[in-house]
């Protein structure tokens with residue numbers, strides 16, 4: 001969780017960072033996880049994790065990574081947890097009010113996706129304001145989609161099921177693409193290797209020290225890539241897989257559409273430069 005809670009621009013009532021103290025551990029209960037290197041046991045959706053305490057804290061919080069729960073140190077609800085718990089269900093916990101359990105667990109994954117969409121749209125709005133290269137029509141599209149998504153987060157829980165998330169994500173993706181193209185074109189980007197394209201397979205690639213400014217690496221597979229000391233400013237990283245990527249000394253201060261989850265899945269250090277709204281994860285050393 002960031003030192004200073006993040007809120008959606010123009011909407012101080014909508015948080016974009018988690019406030020676990022005002023949630024009922026919805027990520028540890030509503031969501032399902034398969035046993036993997038990120039989560040040490042099978043946990044069906046709707047069933048509380050075996051490591052969850054009665055007060056909604058995690059009994060192995062200080063040892064998560066060592067005990068095989070690395071995914072829990074990476075997960076981010078973008079502020080959806082407290083919104084569902086406090087705003088949509090009036091602060092009634094699913095333990096004390098069993099009648100809210102099913103609708104609350106059903107609402108959380110949907111609202112989480114909406115908050116993630118707002119995370120991206122919020123960045124796009126900042127880019128629209130700060131970059132003259134972004135046209136008025138792209139900016140208007142981003143503003144309109146933001147208000148539409150805000151409205152969806154305020155729906156009655158029973159109506160959330162009807163939200164067409166795939167269709168919304170597609171429209172938001174197009175709007176973000178327009179912003180990204182404008183911003184990256186203004187930033188230059190000549191000299192970026194031709195293999196650095198959206199969706200590129202860059203598993204374990206050696207990109208240490210490279211200047212990648214302006215590249216479009218949307219959805220690229222950068223798993224375990226060596227990006228130490230790389231210049232990733234104005235690189236579109238929307239949906240890029242950065243698991244175990246090495247970001248020590250890399251400059252991501254102006255990387256586009258980066259999320260805290262992507263950063264937490266990678267490794268970095270005190271020299272890694274991150275966008276202002278993303279704090280270095282607690283597990284980064286040095």
Ligand code: SF4
Nearest residue numbers: 028049051052058072
């Ligand atoms: S291990 Fe802890 S943080 Fe992870 S889901 Fe279980 S209770 Fe939550």
